[in-house]
Amino acid sequence: MESERSLAPAVTRAAAILDVLAEQRGQAVGLAELARRLGAAKSSVSNICNALVDSGLLRRTPEGFGLGRRLVGYAEAYLAGVDIVREFQDVCRSRGASVDETVQLAVLSEAGLEVVYLARRDGRRPVVLASQIGRPLPATTTATGKAMLAELSAPELAARLEGAAPLPRLTQRSITDAGELRRDLAAVRDRGYALDEGETVEGLLCLAATVPGTASRGQAAAVSFTGLAAGFSARRQEERAAELRALARELGARMGAPDAG
The missing domain is CATH 3.30.450.40 (GAF domain)
Structure with missing residues (x-):
């Protein structure tokens, strides 16, 4: 898998998680589905998702994980430039x-x-x-x-x-x-x-x-x-x-x- 060949596999996998959630247009995705889509172990995906939740880049919902509000600030900063x-x-x-x-x-x-x-x-x-x-x-x-x-x-x-x-x-x-x-x-x-x-x-x-x-x-x-x-x-x-x-x-x-x- 590409993330395994990366110099920073966790970062590469975090980006892949964000890509999957962005494709859902606001709908949350469960941990098992994320792991399946990424071809990765649930424990590994869970650790990365929890870290992203702590940083505000993801939010936890009853259905799984969704994009976090902190991304809005990043988007606004990008568009301003x-x-x-x-x-x-x-x-x-x-x-x-x-x-x-x-x-x-x-x-x-x-x-x-x-x-x-x-x-x-x-x-x-x-x-x-x-x-x-x-x-x-x-x-x-x-x-x-x-x-x-x-x-x-x-x-x-x-x-x-x-x-x-x-x-x-x-x-x-x-x-x-x-x-x-x-x-x-x-x-x-x-x-x-x-x-x-x-x-x-x-x-x-x-x-x-x-x-x-x-x-x-x-x-x-x-x-x-x-x-x-x-x-x-x-x-x-x-x-x-x-x-x-x-x-x-x-x-x-x-x-x-x-x-x-």
């Missing part, structure tokens, strides 16, 4: 993301209908974009904005749309009607990613997906691929959308999203 722009750049480098398209990271304003771009990486075929780092753009015309708007609750979306009619028009393709926007956002939810088909800049196609977990941390974020619309066949669009969603999940995992990765 995470820089989403740095992680975005690291993820793009590690994945070799979008050799052709421009990759961007944007956040949704706390209120209203604007997105602000935080970072970008130009692809092998750079394009002229309306977005600039730090410059706000309408969330209703951009793929990143629509991806994030699609995840809002109906009351929050209604509050943001109140008094916004007509919606901004950047090109002839821009959606200016709230009802049409709602239909488009429903399509985003069904599709799993958002599209800007020449709505911000004519001739460009942009695909965007939200970064899991960022909305719950206080500010939703999304990533996008942008290229010339003529270069996107239906098959390529689906291939790039799959890569985009994978990139978003990896970034979400780095930001601490529990279900990403």
Whole structure:
């Protein structure tokens, strides 16, 4: 077993126990089941669990053992030091993301209908974009904005749309009607990613997906691929959308999203 080859077997086994309990999403696991899952003796697992309980990393329940409250403090300390722009750049480098398209990271304003771009990486075929780092753009015309708007609750979306009619028009393709926007956002939810088909800049196609977990941390974020619309066949669009969603999940995992990765 891997823990037996470790320089610190007890630490390695403790980490394995925490992994098992994390997979249970809050449900406690009995000692016998933990020992079975780890392929270890109950006495050994019991000793480690008791030590983790004493340290606050686990809690004892009638059903067995669960994750302890002290882990919350560690998670908060980790997330406080995470820089989403740095992680975005690291993820793009590690994945070799979008050799052709421009990759961007944007956040949704706390209120209203604007997105602000935080970072970008130009692809092998750079394009002229309306977005600039730090410059706000309408969330209703951009793929990143629509991806994030699609995840809002109906009351929050209604509050943001109140008094916004007509919606901004950047090109002839821009959606200016709230009802049409709602239909488009429903399509985003069904599709799993958002599209800007020449709505911000004519001739460009942009695909965007939200970064899991960022909305719950206080500010939703999304990533996008942008290229010339003529270069996107239906098959390529689906291939790039799959890569985009994978990139978003990896970034979400780095930001601490529990279900990403």
